[in-house]
Amino acid sequence: MSRLLKLSIFRYNPEDEQSEPHMQEFVLEETDSMTLFIALNRIREEQDPSLQFDFCCRAGICGSCGMVINGRPGLACHTKTRDLPGDITLLPLPVFKLVGDLSVDTGSWFREMYTKTESWIHTKKRFDPTALEDRMDNQQAVDIYELERCIECGCCIAACGTARLRADFMGAAALNRVARFLIDPRDDRTEDEYYTIIGNDMGIFGCMGLLACEDVCPKHLPLQNQLGFLRRKMGITSLKRLFTS
Amino acid sequence: MQTVYTDFLVVGAGLAGERAAVEAADAGFSTICLSLVPARRSHSSAAQGGMQASLGNSVMGEGDNPDVHFADTVKGSDWGCDQEVARLFADAAPIEMRRLAHWGVPWNRVVPGKSIYYKGGKQFEKIEAEDKEGLIMARSFGGTAKWRTCYTSDGTGHAVMCTMDNRCAQVGVEVHDKTEAIALIQDEETCYGVIARCLRTGELWTYLSKATMIAAGGFGRIYPNTTNAVICDGGAHTMCVDTGVVPMGNMEAVQFHPTGIVPTDILVTEGCRGDGGTLLDANEKRFMHEYEPEKAELASRDVVSRWMTHHMREGHGVKSSYGEHLWLDIRHLGAEHITGKLREVYEICTSFLGVDPIHQLIPVRPTQHYSMGGVRTNKDGAAYGLKGLFAAGEAACWDMHGFNRLGGNSLAETVVAGGIIGRKIAEYLQGCETEFKTGLIRDTAACQQARIDDLITCANGSENVYRVRAAMQDALHKGANIFRTQDGLETCVASLQEVVARARNVGLRSNGRGVNPELAAALKLEGQTKMALMIAYGALMRTESRGSHNREDFTARNDRDWLNRTLAYWKHPDDTMPTLEYEAATSVFEIPPGDRGYGKSEIISADVTKE
Numbered sequence: 001m002s003r004l005l006k007l008s009i010f011r012y013n014p015e016d017e018q019s020e021p022h023m024q025e026f027v028l029e030e031t032d033s034m035t036l037f038i039a040l041n042r043i044r045e046e047q048d049p050s051l052q053f054d055f056c057c058r059a060g061i062c063g064s065c066g067m068v069i070n071g072r073p074g075l076a077c078h079t080k081t082r083d084l085p086g087d088i089t090l091l092p093l094p095v096f097k098l099v100g101d102l103s104v105d106t107g108s109w110f111r112e113m114y115t116k117t118e119s120w121i122h123t124k125k126r127f128d129p130t131a132l133e134d135r136m137d138n139q140q141a142v143d144i145y146e147l148e149r150c151i152e153c154g155c156c157i158a159a160c161g162t163a164r165l166r167a168d169f170m171g172a173a174a175l176n177r178v179a180r181f182l183i184d185p186r187d188d189r190t191e192d193e194y195y196t197i198i199g200n201d202m203g204i205f206g207c208m209g210l211l212a213c214e215d216v217c218p219k220h221l222p223l224q225n226q227l228g229f230l231r232r233k234m235g236i237t238s239l240k241r242l243f244t245s
Numbered sequence: 246m247q248t249v250y251t252d253f254l255v256v257g258a259g260l261a262g263e264r265a266a267v268e269a270a271d272a273g274f275s276t277i278c279l280s281l282v283p284a285r286r287s288h289s290s291a292a293q294g295g296m297q298a299s300l301g302n303s304v305m306g307e308g309d310n311p312d313v314h315f316a317d318t319v320k321g322s323d324w325g326c327d328q329e330v331a332r333l334f335a336d337a338a339p340i341e342m343r344r345l346a347h348w349g350v351p352w353n354r355v356v357p358g359k360s361i362y363y364k365g366g367k368q369f370e371k372i373e374a375e376d377k378e379g380l381i382m383a384r385s386f387g388g389t390a391k392w393r394t395c396y397t398s399d400g401t402g403h404a405v406m407c408t409m410d411n412r413c414a415q416v417g418v419e420v421h422d423k424t425e426a427i428a429l430i431q432d433e434e435t436c437y438g439v440i441a442r443c444l445r446t447g448e449l450w451t452y453l454s455k456a457t458m459i460a461a462g463g464f465g466r467i468y469p470n471t472t473n474a475v476i477c478d479g480g481a482h483t484m485c486v487d488t489g490v491v492p493m494g495n496m497e498a499v500q501f502h503p504t505g506i507v508p509t510d511i512l513v514t515e516g517c518r519g520d521g522g523t524l525l526d527a528n529e530k531r532f533m534h535e536y537e538p539e540k541a542e543l544a545s546r547d548v549v550s551r552w553m554t555h556h557m558r559e560g561h562g563v564k565s566s567y568g569e570h571l572w573l574d575i576r577h578l579g580a581e582h583i584t585g586k587l588r589e590v591y592e593i594c595t596s597f598l599g600v601d602p603i604h605q606l607i608p609v610r611p612t613q614h615y616s617m618g619g620v621r622t623n624k625d626g627a628a629y630g631l632k633g634l635f636a637a638g639e640a641a642c643w644d645m646h647g648f649n650r651l652g653g654n655s656l657a658e659t660v661v662a663g664g665i666i667g668r669k670i671a672e673y674l675q676g677c678e679t680e681f682k683t684g685l686i687r688d689t690a691a692c693q694q695a696r697i698d699d700l701i702t703c704a705n706g707s708e709n710v711y712r713v714r715a716a717m718q719d720a721l722h723k724g725a726n727i728f729r730t731q732d733g734l735e736t737c738v739a740s741l742q743e744v745v746a747r748a749r750n751v752g753l754r755s756n757g758r759g760v761n762p763e764l765a766a767a768l769k770l771e772g773q774t775k776m777a778l779m780i781a782y783g784a785l786m787r788t789e790s791r792g793s794h795n796r797e798d799f800t801a802r803n804d805r806d807w808l809n810r811t812l813a814y815w816k817h818p819d820d821t822m823p824t825l826e827y828e829a830a831t832s833v834f835e836i837p838p839g840d841r842g843y844g845k846s847e848i849i850s851a852d853v854t855k856e
């Protein structure tokens with residue numbers, strides 16, 4: 001006989017005046033290879049069709065299903081019930097606006113982030129459809145991709161002490177994004193220009209360096225290295241600015 | 246109700262939708278993409294393999310050019326494609342890949358010198374040319390004569406999607422995510438936009454536009470087992486079906502992939518078998534070599550899928566709480582190979598199954614993978630039947646894939662078609678004046694509100710949404726799967742007709758307030774069941790085997806009678822069956838129908854006169 005899982009799930013529907021935030025318990029029989037994706041869908045189809053949560057790829061590549069699983073932000077599709085105790089507590093990610101139950105609005109947060117960081121290649125060059133592509137060193141391409149692997153799940157933001165304290169803190173995902181463009185030879189922005197984006201307490205100088213972001217990142221992005229890299233670069237830029245102003 | 250006005254409205258913010266949007270925005274038009282999820286979560290980001298374009302930079306791609314790519318694509322389609330479209334595609338693909346490089350995609354690049362690669366389990370050596378250093382690299386893929394697939398590590402879709410979405414932000418394309426289009430605003434002549442449901446609040450919104458594009462991806466979720474994301478549910482297609490005047494092209498052409506993992510149907514790459522992995526049954530016995538002595542596990546996707554299904558029907562499947570499956574065995578390849586060359590497979594197995602493929606078997610079964618069918622358009626991407634309506638990407642039947650699409654050709658199609666059709670739309674918008682009929686808009690919105698109210702109050706009945714959906718999926722699974730017979734399809738059509746009737750009697754169990762996922766599922770259910778019938782009925786009528794459409798009772802490809810495309814309409818809302826019409830597969834033949842050079846070669850030639 002397999003385990004009976006007890007899932008305590010945060011419930012609140014802001015669009016329903018009768019709804020009050022509370023925890024609700026569901027009991028479910030565990031099956032082989034069960035993930036939280038399977039468990040939550042089963043609860044919705046068999047027990048409570050109104051339950052809100054987000055899944056999309058269910059394969060750990062789209063970042064939809066970030067939630068707080070037994071106290072720790074993570075991807076629900078990626079989490080096997082077998083690795084959890086029989087009592088499972090699920091909460092929505094903090095920091096992001098709640099849509100309902102376990103669903104939060106990461107889209108607006110990240111869109112604002114890429115407007116702020118101008119997350120695109122800044123170049124004066126025009127594309128010439130008749131010419132060969134510009135050459136690039138393969139290792140450079142691989143290094144850029146390594147930072148671009150972020151799936152915008154929001155786990156690092158949810159785990160970050162600074163982000164929870166101040167709403168305007170950019171968070172590890174945004175700083176990592178800046179690092180991605182900083183190392184891209186196609187982007188013409190100067191270090192000074194980057195400084196105006198992240199050289200402040202909302203950016204790199206707000207980070208307390210406590211590693212929570214890297215610990216929870218499901219894609220294992222080298223966030224600490226990037227934060228260190230930016231802090232050094234921006235530290236130097238800030239000194240230069242002092243002496244040239 | 247809020248109303249939003251824009252020149253160009255795209256339903257879908259995947260690669261096809263965003264690429265077209267960029268083109269229109271560059272031409273100065275206001276452009277909005279709607280999406281169920283933030284753009285970067287679109288299913289385009291799930292593609293790992295890569296995208297085809299005949300750059301010919303790698304030594305293994307030497308001599309490649311658009312003609313070779315074109316020929317591979319036509320053969321891949323089993324001559325079911327529109328050859329004019331395949332030509333447009335093959336010619337434009339290299340330019341689009343370079344454009345993506347300019348916009349920021351970190352393509353892997355040519356590294357000159359010696360390196361090792363594997364083929365059929367054996368090791369080979371190649372030497373990349375010095376003068377190609379730093380140009381876009383390509384890898385090998387099934388069905389292609391040359392190494393032609395451009396890639397970024399094992400995350401091509403993700404990398405291209407990020408770049409495209411960045412580009413959208415840069416040129417001012419708005420993306421309204423968590424927004425679901427539920428009905429077209431149209432008068433059976435012209436399309437004026439959509440009614441959409443906000444997935445943050447549950448409110449209805451009106452979007453008015455001069456041009457509207459469906460770029461909503463595939464609809465694999467109408468099958469029970471699919472590699473597709475849960476949002477690939479055909480909701481946007483159902484809006485077109487509902488018009489009665491927009492046909493769906495070649496719905497019976499559905500691609501299945503042999504190795505979806507059980508239970509979640511996440512894809513593990515064909516590379517497992519390419520590198521020497523084997524398929525085993527419940528007794529842990531190999532079986533493919535008995536059916537296909539020559540190629541065994543390495544026969545083409547459709548062939549392997551077919552034998553796997555057959556073997557399970559014969560009673561050799563492994564029983565599990567998720568239904569029957571078979572095993573994929575890669576243990577003999579060794580730890581180094583598995584954690585190296587098959588790293589992605591290793592991670593999928595350990596993360597999602599808790600299975601260590603170095604020591605354990607991987608549970609797999611053939612799984613729905615790609616929808617060749619979709620909203621039928623002409624070569625400019627304009628949908629048949631409605632002015633101002635366009636379609637692109639997997640959602641469309643633009644028709645460069647015919648009855649079977651090649652790996653790497655879909656992701657490439659999204660950006661190439663998005664570019665070509667986006668430019669056509671910009672031209673269309675240039676001279677376009679539209680009068681919006683307020684009565685029509687009001688009526689459409691009221692009709693959608695009434696549907697919602699009826700579902701909430703169970704006005705038409707209280708059939709359970711999820712049970713009816715499961716009945717639809719089950720019918721397709723049983724009857725319109727990898728191999729098809731007259732009996733199976735007849736049963737499938739009959740049971741789907743019952744399901745359509747049940748879908749009309751659905752009522753919610755929850756209160757339907759706010760975002761309510763049950764309501765979202767209910768709103769598209771009837772349309773989905775109609776699409777399922779289009780697949781089953783189209784397959785029943787097509788008495789031949791072509792590409793992914795395999796009739797056990799009509800094994801030959803019949804160019805004499807079936808070198809055509811099925812158009813399926815749902816002419817009146819109360820109909821119980823779709824109406825099928827046919828048109829020539831292509832009006833231009835660059836390559837006359839012939840042998841593909843792989844798979845079966847039973848062909849009834851077009852030259853044989855009818856008896």
Ligand SMILES: Cc1cc2nc3c(=O)[nH]c(=O)nc-3n(C[C@H](O)[C@H](O)[C@H](O)COP(=O)(O)OP(=O)(O)OC[C@H]3O[C@@H](n4cnc5c(N)ncnc54)[C@H](O)[C@@H]3O)c2cc1C
Pocket residue numbers: 256257258259260261262279280281282284287288289290291292293294295296297402424425426427460461462463472473474476477480481512614615637638639640652653654655656657659
């Ligand atoms: C696992 C997997 C791996 C693959 N690998 C490859 C590969 O290596 N190479 C290759 O060429 N192809 C590959 N494919 C196929 C390819 O990825 C897809 O065909 C392609 O990405 C589809 O792109 P698209 O832009 O048409 O749609 P998608 O990227 O699926 O985007 C659809 C968009 O429509 C939106 N949408 C849907 N319905 C609505 C609605 N009702 N209202 C509003 N918005 C809506 C969605 O939110 C989304 O933004 C793979 C497919 C799968 C499943």
Ligand code: SF4
Pocket residue numbers: 156159160161162163171172206207208209210211212213214227
């Ligand atoms: S290291 Fe910086 S960004 Fe990461 S969690 Fe700590 S404060 Fe936040």
Ligand code: SF4
Pocket residue numbers: 149150151152153154155156157172173176213216217218219220221223
């Ligand atoms: S950096 Fe990691 S944790 Fe943060 S959003 Fe990206 S993938 Fe998620």
Ligand code: FES
Pocket residue numbers: 054055056057058059060061062063064065066075076077078
């Ligand atoms: S559903 Fe895509 S990461 Fe979990």
